[in-house]
Amino acid sequence: MEKQGFSPIAGSAIFRGIAGQKKIIMAANVRVTHVAKGILRAAKDTDSAVFMELARSESDLKGGYTGMTPRVFSEKMSAAAQATGCDVWALHADHISIKKGDAAEVQGTKDLIDAQITAGYTSFAIDASHLFNFEGKNVREELADNIRVTTELANHIRSRMNGKEFGLEVEVGEIGRKDTGGLILTKPEEAVEFIRALNENNVFPHVIAIANGSSHGHTYDANGNVVEQLSIDIPQTQAIAKALRDNKLGVGIAQHGITGTPRDLINLHFPKGDIIKGNVGTFWQDIVFENFKVFEPELYRNIREWTLEKYRPLNPGKKDHQVFDGNCKMAIKEFYKEIYAVDEATEKAIEAMAYAESLVFFRAFSSHGSAGLVRKILH
Numbered sequence: 001m002e003k004q005g006f007s008p009i010a011g012s013a014i015f016r017g018i019a020g021q022k023k024i025i026m027a028a029n030v031r032v033t034h035v036a037k038g039i040l041r042a043a044k045d046t047d048s049a050v051f052m053e054l055a056r057s058e059s060d061l062k063g064g065y066t067g068m069t070p071r072v073f074s075e076k077m078s079a080a081a082q083a084t085g086c087d088v089w090a091l092h093a094d095h096i097s098i099k100k101g102d103a104a105e106v107q108g109t110k111d112l113i114d115a116q117i118t119a120g121y122t123s124f125a126i127d128a129s130h131l132f133n134f135e136g137k138n139v140r141e142e143l144a145d146n147i148r149v150t151t152e153l154a155n156h157i158r159s160r161m162n163g164k165e166f167g168l169e170v171e172v173g174e175i176g177r178k179d180t181g182g183l184i185l186t187k188p189e190e191a192v193e194f195i196r197a198l199n200e201n202n203v204f205p206h207v208i209a210i211a212n213g214s215s216h217g218h219t220y221d222a223n224g225n226v227v228e229q230l231s232i233d234i235p236q237t238q239a240i241a242k243a244l245r246d247n248k249l250g251v252g253i254a255q256h257g258i259t260g261t262p263r264d265l266i267n268l269h270f271p272k273g274d275i276i277k278g279n280v281g282t283f284w285q286d287i288v289f290e291n292f293k294v295f296e297p298e299l300y301r302n303i304r305e306w307t308l309e310k311y312r313p314l315n316p317g318k319k320d321h322q323v324f325d326g327n328c329k330m331a332i333k334e335f336y337k338e339i340y341a342v343d344e345a346t347e348k349a350i351e352a353m354a355y356a357e358s359l360v361f362f363r364a365f366s367s368h369g370s371a372g373l374v375r376k377i378l379h
């Protein structure tokens with residue numbers, strides 16, 4: 001049967017479609033939806049599959065810091081897919097984070113998942129990576145709570161999806177977590193043990209997020225300037241992918257925190273096919289604010305003043321531009337009405353820039369043609 005319409009497809013179908021290919025599928029965190037049509041049009045034009053996603057912090061039952069509930073986000077993404085004729089995309093719940101793992105938090109998480117499923121989400125990332133037992137005597141013990149909560153939530157998703165296929169991402173090793181020696185990286189045996197334990201519980205993820213040197217958002221040097229660099233540990237990432245492959249676990253790697261990594265280095269050095277999903281978030285927000293600076297100077301000034309007034313006291317010693325960079329996302333909900341009432345010319349410029357930048361990402365990720373591969377298995 002030919003795929004009908006422009007509604008999101010199962011994340012699992014995308015991963016199956018690109019199995020064995022040296023491709024990375026972009027996952028775009030669309031905090032302000034003016035970029036969505038540009039991304040989806042570029043996906044269509046390059047025949048790239050794509051994930052459209054928001055994390056729990058960005059979108060929850062109260063709207064998160066983007067001001068969008070799962071229903072609102074879903075409607076906006078479906079409208080953008082329809083408008084651009086993009087048919088191979090998944091609607092992904094990024095970082096469904098669990099920080100404590102107690103009964104109340106797990107129940108609240110199930111409520112969020114129910115809303116995401118009702119809204120038509122087709123892919124889910126359970127992130128219980130915070131639940132780490134530092135006193136554990138072995139890997140299994142260290143990860144016991146992560147395994148327990150991930151299993152419970154994955155079972156919940158499966159029962160609520162009621163036989164419908166979905167994509168499943170899990171996470172081990174908190175991304176960006178540091179100790180005195182710097183960022184703590186996931187070890188191959190940790191990733192293998194985690195997936196093996198989940199498989200024993202009848203949970204079969206398609207993709208795993210690991211701590212491999214990246215951080216979310218921008219990276220700064222000692223002077224507070226943005227650093228553009230290849231921050232991930234590539235040999236470690238390859239070692240983890242190889243360990244997962246050698247143990248026939250059928251799981252690829254989701255790379256988080258790609259903003260700030262130069263695309264030429266991604267293109268030449270990222271282990272495509274080991275990494276199969278690449279999350280890009282802050283980059284798209286930057287495009288929105290860059291355009292607001294010129295097209296909507298008054299709105300931009302108001303957003304800037306609101307952000308600095310609120311967050312300067314909380315960040316003593318930091319330069320204004322760093323305080324703004326790190327916290328302007330919190331202004332999105334505050335200025336929701338104004339942001340979604342900007343001139344058509346503003347939207348057009350953002351969309352065009354998002355389109356061009358997406359072409360560069362899709363090329364760097366070698367994702368062109370991936371949509372065709374996915375369509376083949378959907379038929």
Ligand SMILES: [Zn+2]
Pocket residue numbers: 095175216256257279
């Ligand atoms: Zn992330």
